[in-house]
Amino acid sequence: MSYADSRLATLEESVPAPLWRFVWFVFEWIPIAIVAGLWEFASGTVVQRTILPPPSAVGTATWELLSTGEIIPHLQVSLYRIAVGLALSIVVGVLLGVGMARSKPIENVFEMFLALVYPIPKAALVPLAILWLGVGTETAILIVFLACLLPIVMNSYNAAQDIDRNLIWSAQMMGVPSWQIPLRVVIPATIPSILTGIRQAIPIAFIALVSAELIASNQGVGFEILRYSQVGAYTLMFAVLVIISLAAFFTVRGYEWAERRLIRWA
Known part of the structure; x- marks a missing residue:
């Protein structure tokens, strides 16, 4: 120290x-x-007040949107899309990460694919997703899923590779079948790292969601940001940005609170 x-x-x-x-x-x-x-x-000195409204005006508009409930349906839609996309990425990411760590053929198949696909900006995939799934919830969920996948895969993969081999040998000596070891030994031992990957994915989910809703949605906070900007209601646009920022902040803090209690033993 x-x-x-x-x-x-x-x-x-x-x-x-x-x-x-x-x-x-x-x-x-x-x-x-x-x-x-x-x-x-x-606001009003460096930049015109109409283009950059002051925080006092944005705070008032934020309160009005929340108190009147005007933004609540859109916020609920956005949070639903984030929850589904993130949940799918957790399931697929954990299984894929552990599978890559435990099986060389699986690692050879998916490692290059993930390395090539992940650097692509997920917003660039939105037009293609629209052709596949149309404008709406499915496209937003797909973009969130793709954006959140790699952090969870990599944390699961690294943790599964670094697992104490004595745990696996002990399970084998106790008669645990080889096909059950990933689910009964590897995944429980890698929970702290998996939770860290999920923590990293949550802000990414919000970023990807807003990007998708700006292009391929007729509801949600991203759609509201675009709609207010198009009509020049910049105070309301900033208010929606504040609301989604607060939603992301409290989601992360709530997750961290739950994580500390879930891995108290770790």
């Missing part, structure tokens, strides 16, 4: 826990406060 870390640990021990949590809360929000202050200053 460095000198600075030891001093910080000593200070943390000497300060009451509620006060320490409040101090850290303030420090976490200082960057956001600075950005909001610069934004407020730039």
